[in-house]
Amino acid sequence: MTRAPAGGKTAKTGTKAGTKAGAKAGTKAGAKATPRTAAKPAAKPPAATKTTAKPAATKTTAKPAATKPTAKPAARKTTKPAAKKTTKPAPLTAANLHTLALAPPETTPGPGALAMIGGRLVLGAEGYVLSADPGAADWDLVHDSPARPLDNAAARRGYRLGLIEDAPAAVAMGATFPGAHAIGPFALYKGRSDKAACLYAGSTSLWGGRVLRSDDGRHFEPVSLPGFAADQDDTDIGDDLAIGALTAAPGWLVAAPSPLHHTEPSRPALNAEAKTRIFAAKNPAGGWTEIAKPGFGAGVTGGVTALATAHGHVYAAVENTHRGFALWRARPKTRGTWDWTPVLERGGHGYSHAPRVTAMAEFGDALYLASGISESGFGRDRAGPAAAEIMRVAADGSWNLIVGQPRFTPQGLKVPLSGRAQGFGDPYDCLVPALAVHDGILYAGTRNAEAEYQQRFDETPTPLRGGATLWASADGETWTPVMTGGGGSPALTGLAALWSAETGLYMAAVSSTALIALSAGLDPAEAGGDITEIRHGHR
Amino acid sequence: MAEPLFIVAPPRSYTSVVGGMLGQHPQAYGLPEVNLSHGETLGDMWDSVIVAANFGTAGILRLLAEINEGSQSEQAVMRARHWILQRPHWRAKQVFAHIQAGVGDDRVMVEKSPRNTFNADNLRRLARVFPRANFLHLTRHPRTQGKSVLDLMKSYGEGKPTTDPEKNWHRSQTNILEFAAELPAGQYMQIKGEALLTQPRFYLEQICEWLGLDSGPDSIAAMLHPETSPFANIGPPSAPFGNDPNFLLNPVLDFDRLARIKEPPLTGRVDWKPDHGEFSKATLRMARAFGYA
Numbered sequence: 001m002t003r004a005p006a007g008g009k010t011a012k013t014g015t016k017a018g019t020k021a022g023a024k025a026g027t028k029a030g031a032k033a034t035p036r037t038a039a040k041p042a043a044k045p046p047a048a049t050k051t052t053a054k055p056a057a058t059k060t061t062a063k064p065a066a067t068k069p070t071a072k073p074a075a076r077k078t079t080k081p082a083a084k085k086t087t088k089p090a091p092l093t094a095a096n097l098h099t100l101a102l103a104p105p106e107t108t109p110g111p112g113a114l115a116m117i118g119g120r121l122v123l124g125a126e127g128y129v130l131s132a133d134p135g136a137a138d139w140d141l142v143h144d145s146p147a148r149p150l151d152n153a154a155a156r157r158g159y160r161l162g163l164i165e166d167a168p169a170a171v172a173m174g175a176t177f178p179g180a181h182a183i184g185p186f187a188l189y190k191g192r193s194d195k196a197a198c199l200y201a202g203s204t205s206l207w208g209g210r211v212l213r214s215d216d217g218r219h220f221e222p223v224s225l226p227g228f229a230a231d232q233d234d235t236d237i238g239d240d241l242a243i244g245a246l247t248a249a250p251g252w253l254v255a256a257p258s259p260l261h262h263t264e265p266s267r268p269a270l271n272a273e274a275k276t277r278i279f280a281a282k283n284p285a286g287g288w289t290e291i292a293k294p295g296f297g298a299g300v301t302g303g304v305t306a307l308a309t310a311h312g313h314v315y316a317a318v319e320n321t322h323r324g325f326a327l328w329r330a331r332p333k334t335r336g337t338w339d340w341t342p343v344l345e346r347g348g349h350g351y352s353h354a355p356r357v358t359a360m361a362e363f364g365d366a367l368y369l370a371s372g373i374s375e376s377g378f379g380r381d382r383a384g385p386a387a388a389e390i391m392r393v394a395a396d397g398s399w400n401l402i403v404g405q406p407r408f409t410p411q412g413l414k415v416p417l418s419g420r421a422q423g424f425g426d427p428y429d430c431l432v433p434a435l436a437v438h439d440g441i442l443y444a445g446t447r448n449a450e451a452e453y454q455q456r457f458d459e460t461p462t463p464l465r466g467g468a469t470l471w472a473s474a475d476g477e478t479w480t481p482v483m484t485g486g487g488g489s490p491a492l493t494g495l496a497a498l499w500s501a502e503t504g505l506y507m508a509a510v511s512s513t514a515l516i517a518l519s520a521g522l523d524p525a526e527a528g529g530d531i532t533e534i535r536h537g538h539r
Numbered sequence: 540m541a542e543p544l545f546i547v548a549p550p551r552s553y554t555s556v557v558g559g560m561l562g563q564h565p566q567a568y569g570l571p572e573v574n575l576s577h578g579e580t581l582g583d584m585w586d587s588v589i590v591a592a593n594f595g596t597a598g599i600l601r602l603l604a605e606i607n608e609g610s611q612s613e614q615a616v617m618r619a620r621h622w623i624l625q626r627p628h629w630r631a632k633q634v635f636a637h638i639q640a641g642v643g644d645d646r647v648m649v650e651k652s653p654r655n656t657f658n659a660d661n662l663r664r665l666a667r668v669f670p671r672a673n674f675l676h677l678t679r680h681p682r683t684q685g686k687s688v689l690d691l692m693k694s695y696g697e698g699k700p701t702t703d704p705e706k707n708w709h710r711s712q713t714n715i716l717e718f719a720a721e722l723p724a725g726q727y728m729q730i731k732g733e734a735l736l737t738q739p740r741f742y743l744e745q746i747c748e749w750l751g752l753d754s755g756p757d758s759i760a761a762m763l764h765p766e767t768s769p770f771a772n773i774g775p776p777s778a779p780f781g782n783d784p785n786f787l788l789n790p791v792l793d794f795d796r797l798a799r800i801k802e803p804p805l806t807g808r809v810d811w812k813p814d815h816g817e818f819s820k821a822t823l824r825m826a827r828a829f830g831y832a
Contacts, residue, residue: 322827352827381824406749408730413745421724 089440091472092482092505092537100506100536101132104139106529110244111358111433113184114497114508114534117199117217121534123508124184124201131217134503134536143183143212143220145205147176154206157241160270162263163206180205182242183212184497189248192283200253200284202243204260209243211255211284223284228257228277239271247307249314252332254280254291259303259319259356265374266381269303269319276300276318278307280332292316296328296340308360310367311395315343317357317369321380324351325371327393343397347371349409353386355379361435363442363476367393368402370432375494376449377430387423388432388446392476402476417477424479428453428466436498438505438537444471444479445495445507448486451515452493455524464490464519468509487535491515496532504538540644541566543635543669544750546651547662547718548677549711551687553732555783557677558651559765559790560743566752568642571598571770571781572652575631576661582627588654598652598781599623601774606641613775620777632668647750656711662718673750674722676715676729678829681708681822682803689811691785704811709822716825731830736797739763766790805831 103109103123113124116134122142123130129143150158155171158164164177182204190197194215201212201220208226227237244258256278259269275295279288295301305325306317313329320326324347330338347354354371361368370390377385389404401407401414404422408414423429428450436443450466467486473479486492489511497508511531514524544561548554562569574595578584588595603619604611626634639648655661665672679687685704719727728749735742743762747754765771771790773779780787805826808815818826 323832346830349830351830352824381820383824383828406725406728408728408734408742408745408749410734410741413748415725415749 089474091441091474091480094483096539097483097487097535097537100134100534101137103130103532105531107532108510108530109496109508109532110182110184112186112497114499114506115186115199116499116501116506117188117214120217121506122186122199122217124186126182127178127180129183129220142218145178145180148179148207150175150177157206161260177206179207185244185246187246187248187253189253191253191281191285193285200246202246202255204242204244206241208237209241209257211243213284224288228279228288239274241270245304245307247309247314249309249332251282252280253284254278254307254314256304256307256316258305265379268321268380271303272321273301276302276304278304278316291338292340293337300326306357306360308362308367310362311365315360315367317360319356321355321383322352324354325357327369343393344399348391348399349407350389350405352383354389358431358433359435361437361442363437365395366476368435368442368476370435370444372431375430375447385427387427387429389422390432390444418479420479424469424471429469433494433496434498436500436505438500440474442473442476443498443505445498447494449493451490455515455518464515466490467492468495470495491519504536507535509533509535540639541647542671542673543648543650544673544675545655545665546649546675546677547656547715548653549656549684549708550653551684551691552677552679553736554651554653554677555786556765557732557735558649559768559771559786560739560762561746562649562768563762563765564752564758565761567647567649569649569768569770571601573599573602573650574652574654575634576652576655576664579630580627581623581629581634585623585627594780597774597778600778601770601781602638605769606638611769611774613777616775616778631664635668647752656714659714659718662714674719674727675746676719676727677732678729679732680802680831681705681818681826682809684708685811705818705822709825712825729829733800733802737800739797763792765792802831
């Protein structure tokens with residue numbers, strides 16, 4: 001590594017913000033700004049029986065007395081996307097995976113914050129971007145977000161997020177805070193003024209989230225105004241602090257403000273009550289257009305947690321902690337706002353146990369999306385516990401449950417077509433932070449909380465259990481594990497991001513040093529932050 | 540032998556009407572409230588529910604009279620009582636086997652005693668007897684359920700409840716969820732009573748698909764007439780109920796009225812609370828997970 005990330009340095013050394021003002025700004029920015037670090041296990045989940053769903057179609061409880069059942073399960077009535085490839089691809093295996101590089105200590109990438117451009121790996125983290133040659137061990141700090149003096153508005157926002165304890169005091173004492181405290185996700189897109197496809201990134205900042213661009217993975221520049229302000233003089237950025245959703249649609253780069261959560265998970269997101277907004281640009285450096293009426297013209301509130309493009313539609317997943325996520329879609333339109341229509345509501349009828357979509361990907365002309373509550377399985381107002389689910393939306397708007405709890409819905413009976421219950425049958429697989437298609441296979445990376453519950457609740461230390469799983473499917477319905485149990489380390493709790501490139505499938509795998517310390521018989525309280533390693537899968 | 544279906548819900552959660560409908564499926568048999576989970580043996584059950592008089596014992600008496608003699612006359616009910624008192628040592632499994640033989644081995648017994656949910660052990664007892672049984676968790680909005688409880692108590696002169704209906708709602712739901720977490724996915728399903736009753740044909744078809752029962756139009760039509768059940772009426776003097784008395788008095792479905800069922804808001808003042816307080820956070824959290832907003 002050529003230089004320590006400045007964002008992390010500010011956070012660790014406790015400069016102005018941490019020591020002078022007595023504010024939490026400096027001490028929390030690096031470690032707690034991103035939503036993923038906030039949640040801690042609140043209570044034990046239900047008995048950890050790893051279950052496999054019993055699809056209704058296979059049941060033989062009763063034979064019809066006289067007439068043969070004519071109806072097949074509704075879940076099968078919807079369109080099954082046609083497979084594009086004629087030869088059946090095979091997924092990677094555990095033997096194909098190896099560790100490529102270790103990121104600097106306490107680098108925790110957010111969802112989707114791993115990419116490759118120009119043959120270099122790019123990793124977005126807490127206010128900085130790292131880049132590395134896959135063949136070398138060193139990371140370069142290629143983009144940094146220097147600390148800025150807190151003004152009243154930024155300090156108030158920091159206070160509302162739990163990042164700053166005393167906003168007026170922080171301002172009075174001249175406390176500083178990183179200009180951006182999270183960078184990611186990434187998307188490749190070629191704008192009109194781009195010579196080739198560039199890497200675009202969303203950023204999170206108390207001064208308003210922005211979209212960044214890089215043509216080489218080394219130099220990043222902002223291409224949007226903070227909070228998608230109309231112009232330089234527009235200082236009313238509302239609560240649009242996080243640009244956490246990006247997708248490259250044909251001819252458009254689409255971005256949206258995302259929810260930003262308080263460090264206390266029981267609190268609502270900062271922009272939970274604000275109407276949902278979505279922006280797009282043909283040429284991101286040349287200006288952005290709001291492509292949806294605020295709240296889709298239907299009063300929808302909440303931030304967008306994921307955007308994706310599938311079968312000519314742009315999909316936007318909106319968080320709602322009490323009612324369950326909503327999924328809307330529209331076809332890109334050259335002029336005016338796009339015509340958005342609702343596709344899924346009430347979290348696919350998982351309600352408050354499916355408040356947010358964590359990842360989406362197009363596969364076989366269908367959209368696959370993963371939902372969940374949080375890293376711990378508990379959410380706002382201690383909703384939960386619930387583990388991750390996966391749903392599939394066909395081009396005609398019909399949908400199926402792939403992984404999850406069977407349910408009755410206004411669209412018919414939904415049983416998991418994979419035969420796997422929530423969390424692929426593991427109640428501790430609370431989230432699927434990453435979905436990616438590589439070489440004709442759909443991959444899903446999980447976030448597993450079992451070892452953390454062990455750390456918190458088991459009085460007698462025992463060998464750690466759990467660890468993230470990488471699942472693969474060639475048809476979207478039959479899933480096989482590629483990597484289980486964190487690849488042999490239960491402390492490897494999450495696969496935060498996946499990126500498919502010609503050279504293979506890349507994974508940002510996050511391990512908890514507290515859990516590593518625990519498994520080594522040491523005091524976890526003295527451990528540092530997370531460890532992120534890049535794993536590479538190829539044949 | 541067909542696996543039974545247990546409709547699990549707190550009292551006043553539409554179990555009578557939903558149980559009545561599902562019980563009229565040609566491949567099913569709807570039982571009145573038999574309360575057999577409320578003890579290890581028939582004697583245990585009898586002793587524990589007899590204090591509730593007609594609300595506790597009438598269901599099993601009417602059922603035994605019906606399957607033993609094909610009649611629910613006062614004399615048949617008296618003989619059913621005698622039958623029970625001669626078999627206090629019978630375990631629930633034996634009693635259920637007797638009932639199953641009476642209704643036919645190929646028919647799905649549909650059972651809906653609210654007492655099943657009074658503690659999680661009752662539910663576990665059912666699962667021990669029928670490890671492959673299906674459990675349909677029928678939910679109702681805590682505001683309308685609580686009001687219904689109070690209205691019924693008022694109608695039958697039981698005065699004010701000693702506990703807040705909200706607490707009972709929450710306790711029963713907690714028991715159900717705790718038990719459901721132990722079941723394989725697919726053996727337990729949840730449905731909002733309001734959704735089922737406003738669109739009965741649509742959701743009954745889904746329930747049939749889940750259970751592997753015929754979901755053709757004739758079967759659906761049969762389920763829309765719970766009044767054809769031998770238990771959908773007031774029974775003989777010594778066993779008049781065995782089900783929601785209001786349902787027994789008027790078991791014919793009024794589809795127009797059902798279609799008008801509305802879900803009230805979750806938040807806001809609760810009429811029956813002395814200080815007009817609101818639902819607890821725990822109740823709100825649980826109700827939201829059921830789909831109430």
